[in-house]
Amino acid sequence: MIDVSAPICCAPLAAGPMSTENAVELALRLKALADPTRIRMMSLLMTDPTREMTASDLACAVGVSGGTATHHLNQLRGAGLVTSQRRGVNNFYRAEPVNLEALRGVLNTCC
Numbered sequence: 001m002i003d004v005s006a007p008i009c010c011a012p013l014a015a016g017p018m019s020t021e022n023a024v025e026l027a028l029r030l031k032a033l034a035d036p037t038r039i040r041m042m043s044l045l046m047t048d049p050t051r052e053m054t055a056s057d058l059a060c061a062v063g064v065s066g067g068t069a070t071h072h073l074n075q076l077r078g079a080g081l082v083t084s085q086r087r088g089v090n091n092f093y094r095a096e097p098v099n100l101e102a103l104r105g106v107l108n109t110c111c
Contacts, residue, residue, distance in 0.1 A: 029103060032079035037062055038072050045082060045095040052085075052092040 018026070033039060040062045045051055053061075059069035073093055076082040080099045084091040 026103075026106060029079045029081065029099075032075045032081060035072065035075075037064060037068070038076055041069070041072060041076065042081065042095060045093065046100070049095065049097055052094045054090045054092060056090075058093065 033042065041058050044058060044061055045053060055069045055073055056066055058073065059066045062069070064072075073082060073084070073091075077084055077093075081096055081103075082093050083096050084093045086092075
């Protein structure tokens with residue numbers, strides 16, 4: 001099993017052939033983003049790097065049920081794109097800027 005929550009660590013796509021392992025890790029992260037609801041959630045969380053929202057807040061903002069929001073957030077957290085912190089009965093989610101920047105760097109075609 002591949003730990004896709006670990007930091008992204010590979011050269012940009014244009015740097016040359018990518019190893020199979022790095023390609024799988026990248027594909028799993030991109031797969032986590034390949035959903036309009038998840039992209040909208042990421043957009044909300046990335047508006048302010050210090051912003052934290054509960055699954056309920058995100059569910060209301062994007063128009064899905066709480067259970068559906070939690071499912072999407074688990075996918076994003078599993079890919080290392082968001083982190084969560086439990087406070088009381090709620091989990092507060094925020095974007096993981098280091099991993100998002102690393103993902104951007106891998107997709108960048110220029111150094």
